[in-house]
Amino acid sequence: MVREQLMTMQEVAEYLQCSLSTVRRWVGRGKVPHYRLGKMIRFRRAELDSWLGAYREGDWPLVEAKNLEVEPDQLSLFSLAAN
DSSP: OOOOOBBBBBHHHHTSSSSSSHHHHHHHTOSSOEEETTTEEBBBBBHHHHHHHTTTOOOHHHHHHGGGGOOTOOOOOSSSSSO
């Protein structure tokens, strides 16, 4: 059985591309899943990924380029037809 390595606050800040103070604030407010081991705070990547999934906004539709329809009243920066 492979054990998942726990992450430090600094590693989480780098992983989430945010500041260390933001991670500390989230921990203090109980917003991010974490483990308190005495004075140390540790995180599991799988739990962070699940937590991030709960905050995802918008849909990610899987659409093939050939099935795209362009509305005539929409501004298009890219032409779908070869000129």
